[in-house]
Amino acid sequence: MRNGPLAVSTRNPRYFTPTSGPDAGRAVYLTGSHIWNNLHDGMGPGPDGPDEPERLDFPAYLRFLTERGHNFIRLWRWEHVRSQAAGGNYHLNMSPQPWARTGPGTAKDGKLRFDLERLDDGYFQRLRERVTAAAEVGIYVGVMLFDGWALHLSPPPDHIEGHPFHAGNNINGVAASSINDLQVLPLDPRVRSLQEAYVHKVVDTLHDLPNVLWEVSNESCGGGTVTDEVAAFLGMDTAPSWGDSTGWQYWVIDTVKQHEAARGYDAHPIGMTMQFPVPEQTKVNDPLLGSQAEWISPGYDDEIFAGGGHPMAGGAPPSRWYTDPPVADGAKVVLSDTDHYAPGHGDALWAWKSFLRGHHPVLMDYGLIAGLEPGDEPAADTGVPPFAHYEPARWAMGDTLRYAQRMELIDAAPRRDIASTGYALANPGSEYLVLEPDGDGWAFTVDLHAGSYQVEWFDVTTRETTPGDGLRVESARTVEFASPFPPGPAVVYLRRA
Template identity: 85%
Template sequence: MTLTPVRADGPLAVSTRNPRYFTPTSGPSAGRAVYLTGSHIWNNLHDGMGPGPDGSPEPELMDYDAYLRFLAERGHNFIRLWRWEQVRSQAAGGNYHLNMTPQPWARTGPGTAKDGKPRFDLEQLDDGFLRRLRERVTAAGDVGIYVGVMLFDGWALHLSPPPDHIEGHPFHSGNNVNGISASSINDLQVLPLDPAIQAIQEAYIRKVVDTLHDLPNVLWEVANESCGGGTVTDEFAAFLGMDKAPSWGDSTEWQYWVIDTVKRHEAEQGYDVHPIGITMQFPVAEQTKVNDPLLSSRAEWISPGYDDEIFANGGHPMAPGSPPSRWYADPPIADGAKVVISDTDHYAPGQGDALWAWKSFLRGHHPILMDFGLIAGFEPADESPAETGVPPFAYYEPARWAMGDTRRYAERMGLIDMQPRRDVASTGYALANPGSEYLVLEPDGTGQEFTIELPTGSYQVEWFDVTTRETMPGEVRSVERNGKVEFSSPFPAGPAVVYLNRVSA
């Protein structure tokens, strides 16, 4: 199976026929389900990420064309285009810096910011940033990739190492000429805001929408992992380089304001409407309710976080010895309340394998990978630089190829009519249009028989090996009476997928 890059026909909207998926609002593909999947990394918009805490005088450049080739080769069609708001910052838990440029505001001075360059004038938007933004979204669209344009970032404002988490931000008093003096994430993402700060944010939001409104491959994202009114343990704070756990507010109402600002501006200007998403907050007061603000929002899509009962009392799936979150190991079925773009960043950062991608797809999600293996570049290497503290490039290859494999099946099937079902197959993983098409995962790879509930008829059978990526055509399977039909993988060992397509009644 091969994939040909397809430019978006029109802006996406949530399908009324199957609200787990988007569909183009116009063009030849209107009415077809759009399935999104792909790898993303922090410097795919800005330059300035590299090993070591300080960085070089000139920001390290990302080879964006090589990034797009990497994505296209593996069959990906979606990225989060990251906003990183600091011109000087570091990664928590990893020895690399993120001194990101360009930023949305002009660097006019007088005076120098913490990074030694001219201070920002927050009343002047930077043409270079806006040009970079449009060029990157356009280039992605040219190779068939949809872009989640991240408007703000919350994570680095409160969860990257101090003091640069705030002192490296343009809104810190030493970095701008406008008298804006933010001292924590609460001053930037927790209502009520200083009216001057909120006005600057609104002008920026509107200008980004103006810059990209005519591009059909755009989705909006409010912010990455903003604060949710909770706290962290002193141990976690120490890991972040803090003396004690700070007090962070709840960004929910601010995020809702961003959603409303985008929607209002699109409506006022008569622009095409693009879906907007809201992602996991951290930390929150009750981890088991982390996804409630997402589901209650006016956003069309969400990226949930871990909400397992086992993490109710301050636990974390990445803590040593912790079990994985259900979102990674046994994802819940997407019920259609929101389109679910399921991101390892929010429940299994640093992890990702082929089985995760297939399980997520067959539960009605759109799996995307927080791909730390790209920190060292887009070509295979024996290992990542030791000082970065992240897995090597090859560690994530099974997940990357699996995401493309799921997309191939998604675009081959009549996905718009298929529903995730636990009851159709004894394995618990199936997308089914009963009586017509079935895609079933056997995740254990033990070679044992499993069953699929089928009505009478004849079905063309095809097998796919999740590990080797080998496709094996099967014979037509005739079912003489409604009921459970036994299947067993033809492959020696490992997880397998079977695709059934009805050929006659």
């Protein structure tokens, strides 16, 4: 990458901008697919897994991303050497881990126990190699420091017994018995010290790479509980009591920022993602907005969940973040990840709607569980859609990035009011990018400033582009448009001539 690390733009805080280099000052829009094993080995069908953990072909993964025009991944941190996915028939027995496996004795996965006082250089070498390889093909990486989901929402007993900090898995006498011992303050001083040493090592390993963003943790607990029905789905007899990780996540954010400053490193943006479960679902995003994180990935905050409603309950409707996203107000950069409000879902309209509301669409890509190549069937009995199911969303994310890079995005803002469809990114008088999502063939309108405009049409489904007739607007007025394509969603791009 030719540019320096990212910072939130002061001109348009919905986007990042490089702090140095030829693109300094230009808006950076992020979008891409991710899956759990893009750092660790050991994901595949069945609850147990082979002796030799399955390995993702990372160069092939990067080719998959670049072919579809993506420029961002979440690089997953999976803390368990033995775990499974609730509701799906596949294992996540992930290695390597950040600590050396020295023994004596064996851990839950049958391999040597960990020495938590000794960091494993091989892990950090792999981490640097993968972030560097991504930089070489123009991909930004959200480096996940911790994971909360598997500690409380994967099936017992491995949700804790499969973790290196469980008593049976290390030689140091560290004996975590729940997520509360690892991600809820106050922490045992020894656990806190071990976590701090690990975070410092990650920052030291990657601090000079310009394509790095930090992420605190994936879906850690938020002080709520689940219903007995959901607990049964997770394989638990009763709903357990989980604490609130907010204070711990704020501590991690402070630890990263303080270490970067103390070492004189360039600062990299850090993000905080949806917590689950929380006491009031409609307020799930408040701790994210109240944090010192530069970017966030929000989750279900729909009014349908007021009064105790639960997004994991059967029959829950799609979230507004998927069907009709709110307009980004610039309070935080929003990486809108289906992982947190529509797991298992993703289509072309979701990508376009998110982009035109000022967000950065990111796909939790279950289609990659079966591999990186097209296939008619998913991996045996995994309970997830096949590879091809997500292709429209993947290609659409790349299409939105192409338009983002063509526009003067730094000067554009999402506008509900400027087009009758409600979906527009506009710098009035200069550029307008408008989505007609319904594809019903009816005309729609756009409020335009006076001027001459070049017109381009894009078919969201077929990905066909065609020029329109030049448009001259003598004075500000509402102009009617009709897609030249067969019925289906379309985008019109107007640029001042």
